[in-house]
Amino acid sequence: MKLKYLVILILLPFLLVTSCKRDDDRIFDTNATVRMTEAVQQAYSVLQANKAGWIMKFYPSNNQEFGGYTIFSKFISNAEVTLASDPFTGSETSSYSISPESGPVLTFNGYNKHIHWFSEPGMDNGGIGADDSGMRGDFEFIVLKATADSVVLKGKKSGSHLVMLPLKEGEFERLSTTYQEAADKFKQFMVYKLETSGNKTVRLGYDAKFRVFHNPTDELAVGMAFRVVPKGLEFYQKYTLAGTSFDFLNYVEPTSGYPNGYYTDEGKTFKIIPSTPLNFWFKNNLWSMSFNNTGAFGKLYWTVGKGMLAKNNIIVNNAYIGGTSGVYGLIFNLQNGAVFGGVSHFIEPVEDTEDEVYIELEGYVLGNFPLAYWSGGINYLSAPFDQTTFKITSADGSLTPTVITLTDVTSPTNSFKLFLKDIDDPLNN
Amino acid sequence: MKILNKITVLLCSSVLLFSCSEEKLNPESIFNDQKVERNKLDSYIDQKYTKDYNIAILYKFVEKESDLNYNLSPASYESSVRMTKLLYHLGIEPYDKITGSKEFIQKYFPKVLNYIGSAAYRNNGTFVLGTAEGGVKITLYLLNELNAQTGKDVAFLNEYYFHTMHHEFGHILHQTKGYPASFEQITGARYVSDSWNDLYESDADAAAMGFVSPYASSEPNEDFVETYAYYITLSPQQWNQRISSGGAEGKALIEAKLDIVRTYFQKTWNINLDELRDEILARQADLPNFDQTSLK
Numbered sequence: 001m002k003l004k005y006l007v008i009l010i011l012l013p014f015l016l017v018t019s020c021k022r023d024d025d026r027i028f029d030t031n032a033t034v035r036m037t038e039a040v041q042q043a044y045s046v047l048q049a050n051k052a053g054w055i056m057k058f059y060p061s062n063n064q065e066f067g068g069y070t071i072f073s074k075f076i077s078n079a080e081v082t083l084a085s086d087p088f089t090g091s092e093t094s095s096y097s098i099s100p101e102s103g104p105v106l107t108f109n110g111y112n113k114h115i116h117w118f119s120e121p122g123m124d125n126g127g128i129g130a131d132d133s134g135m136r137g138d139f140e141f142i143v144l145k146a147t148a149d150s151v152v153l154k155g156k157k158s159g160s161h162l163v164m165l166p167l168k169e170g171e172f173e174r175l176s177t178t179y180q181e182a183a184d185k186f187k188q189f190m191v192y193k194l195e196t197s198g199n200k201t202v203r204l205g206y207d208a209k210f211r212v213f214h215n216p217t218d219e220l221a222v223g224m225a226f227r228v229v230p231k232g233l234e235f236y237q238k239y240t241l242a243g244t245s246f247d248f249l250n251y252v253e254p255t256s257g258y259p260n261g262y263y264t265d266e267g268k269t270f271k272i273i274p275s276t277p278l279n280f281w282f283k284n285n286l287w288s289m290s291f292n293n294t295g296a297f298g299k300l301y302w303t304v305g306k307g308m309l310a311k312n313n314i315i316v317n318n319a320y321i322g323g324t325s326g327v328y329g330l331i332f333n334l335q336n337g338a339v340f341g342g343v344s345h346f347i348e349p350v351e352d353t354e355d356e357v358y359i360e361l362e363g364y365v366l367g368n369f370p371l372a373y374w375s376g377g378i379n380y381l382s383a384p385f386d387q388t389t390f391k392i393t394s395a396d397g398s399l400t401p402t403v404i405t406l407t408d409v410t411s412p413t414n415s416f417k418l419f420l421k422d423i424d425d426p427l428n429n
Numbered sequence: 430m431k432i433l434n435k436i437t438v439l440l441c442s443s444v445l446l447f448s449c450s451e452e453k454l455n456p457e458s459i460f461n462d463q464k465v466e467r468n469k470l471d472s473y474i475d476q477k478y479t480k481d482y483n484i485a486i487l488y489k490f491v492e493k494e495s496d497l498n499y500n501l502s503p504a505s506y507e508s509s510v511r512m513t514k515l516l517y518h519l520g521i522e523p524y525d526k527i528t529g530s531k532e533f534i535q536k537y538f539p540k541v542l543n544y545i546g547s548a549a550y551r552n553n554g555t556f557v558l559g560t561a562e563g564g565v566k567i568t569l570y571l572l573n574e575l576n577a578q579t580g581k582d583v584a585f586l587n588e589y590y591f592h593t594m595h596h597e598f599g600h601i602l603h604q605t606k607g608y609p610a611s612f613e614q615i616t617g618a619r620y621v622s623d624s625w626n627d628l629y630e631s632d633a634d635a636a637a638m639g640f641v642s643p644y645a646s647s648e649p650n651e652d653f654v655e656t657y658a659y660y661i662t663l664s665p666q667q668w669n670q671r672i673s674s675g676g677a678e679g680k681a682l683i684e685a686k687l688d689i690v691r692t693y694f695q696k697t698w699n700i701n702l703d704e705l706r707d708e709i710l711a712r713q714a715d716l717p718n719f720d721q722t723s724l725k
Contacts, residue, residue, distance in 0.1 A: 040463065041463075044463070077466050078463070078464075078465055078466060079465045079466040079467075079468070080466070094505070094506065095489050095506065097463075097465065097489065098463075107490065107492070108503070109489040109490040109491070109503050110488075110489055110490070110503055110504070110505065110506050110509075111502055111503045111504055111505035111506075111508075111546045111573055112505075116502045116503065116546075119500070119502065120500070120502040120547055121500050121502075121547060121548075121550040123547075123548070123550050123556070124502065124547050124550075124573075130552060131550055131551075131552055132499070132500055132550040132551060132552040133500045133552075134500065136500075139490075139502075139503070140492060156492075
């Protein structure tokens with residue numbers, strides 16, 4: 001018995017000491033906070049180290065339903081970044097930070113339209129996407145990896161993975177300009193047609209607000225999201241159109257048969273042809289109206305309006321109809337330039353036509369137009385357009401005319417000759 | 430027993446040995462604040478707001494300080510500069526002047542001002558203009574609408590920013606020292622909680638029922654601060670037009686409530702409401718000459 005106790009006595013301290021010994025193998029050498037601080041520092045260093053900047057393919061929503069864009073960035077200090085994206089021209093500098101959260105989080109924390117346009121509510125971005133969520137893009141990204149050859153980001157809200165690739169000296173300025181020029185050229189056209197063998201053409205499903213084509217022969221097929229790049233259109237993934245699989249379409253410069261050029265796949269099996277039908281050309285420009293260029297029916301209303309406006313001391317310097325910067329309606333230069341604005345109207349190209357447009361009062365105030373002016377006589381200038389379908393004719397037969405005539409399809413005496421150039425004092429000219 | 434005693438001694442000694450093996454704490458903190466380059470606005474805020482009043486301005490977007498229910502945009506640098514200068518001119522200095530020192534603002538004004546570039550849009554297109562949290566923070570939205578033109582438009586500034594600011598500040602003041610219960614008896618049966626939005630189609634409809642705005646009819650505290658905020662930001666003519674728009678009966682009710690607000694500010698805070706209004710109006714009138722962009 002004694003021996004047994006002795007053995008226990010000798011072993012017990014060793015057992016106790018062993019159990020208390022901290023000799024676990026640690027997975028990390030340092031604690032989480034130290035590693036987070038290092039990761040934040042690493043992200044700051046890598047982003048600023050490439051003085052030439054970075055390029056990023058950006059599909060704002062993780063479903064790609066708004067299409068894709070290209071964003072250029074240059075982190076010029078640990079607080080400021082210069083950004084350029086292809087929907088706009090030039091670049092802007094704003095603030096950013098990298099903070100420790102669920103990883104190092106890169107936040108573009110000062111407003112810069114080149115990135116925040118993709119995340120701001122639809123009420124602020126020109127009506128793309130829902131009023132409250134817009135294109136659902138991010139301006140806060142978790143930095144998953146930051147090395148000299150790439151920075152991998154994950155959108156905090158969308159969860160989309162994005163990759164920033166390093167640019168070379170001078171590329172930020174050069175490439176951002178060429179991408180912006182390509183995008184500007186692309187958005188001039190409102191309609192894209194698919195031409196297949198035998199010169200058969202069909203209009204592609206396309207809304208100029210989104211960079212997505214829809215296959216007209218397969219309505220259930222997923223939208224084909226793309227970015228506009230200097231050499232053509234780069235698609236998010238491989239899609240199939242007219243039996244051909246592709247992920248890039250090359251742009252071919254204009255020819256006599258294709259005055260706006262076209263996009264085609266590598267095997268040249270189909271063409272996507274840009275065009276602007278007259279009804280879209282009308283909708284997206286501001287056209288000058290005037291009394292002398294108004295038909296007999298419209299003159300009846302304009303005469304009443306003219307009297308009321310004079311009585312209410314409202315001076316009309318210019319009167320326009322059409323669209324500018326994503327808003328559409330009747331727009332006026334009033335009170336010798338002190339007021340520029342008007343009232344929004346629906347201006348809708350009639351489906352399956354190229355030269356018919358439907359106009360109806362929508363009723364939102366545009367610019368600094370005082371609502372009292374509407375009932376002060378402006379409403380009479382709008383009345384002949386309201387709830388009416390017009391046929392558009394080009395004065396010189398051109399596809400992009402500077403003078404057009406709108407004629408009410410049900411009443412030929414309701415017509416308007418419209419001009420791209422300004423007409424001063426439109427109620428007396 | 431002897432053996433048990435020995436075991437106890439050994440156990441105690443091993444525990445003591447173990448407890449003595451504790452590592453020394455590293456004196457260096459693991460929380461390292463990143464040193465970020467400071468700009469002119471940072472210095473201006475430090476000098477004008479933080480040093481004198483212990484107020485911080487979050488003009489760079491901080492997600493955890495924002496309302497996560499909304500999709501928001503950061504404020505631009507230019508609009509932040511304009512707001513910071515305008516807020517000092519129209520929101521802080523008038524109180525300093527009327528109270529004769531910086532102490533009043535120092536003591537009662539919210540300590541955090543949070544700037545947001547967009548409005549807080551709901552999915553039906555309506556939006557929130559401003560919020561206050563527990564007397565500590567005021568969030569101002571729609572900063573990116575502030576520019577050279579709107580920065581001089583008094584009606585715009587009041588509607589989108591300063592009415593909100595005075596409204597929220599009013600809450601802090603009455604939560605600190607309460608107003609007389611007689612205030613809520615004047616239109617006691619007419620407070621409608623959240624139905625205010627559906628009940629009145631115009632300001633005139635609310636004025637007819639004795640409220641300075643439809644929102645004032647939600648509950649007495651809102652009524653109190655709405656009356657206060659409108660009174661000190663509107664000219665006497667504009668005020669009179671607003672309260673008269675619903676007829677004589679409504680006007681009399683609003684004026685009765687204004688008397689209580691006026692007396693409360695005089696007796697509780699030693700602030701003459703008319704003097705405060707005159708000071709604010711004078712500064713509003715001088716806006717065309719006020720430099721909103723230089724940060725010297």
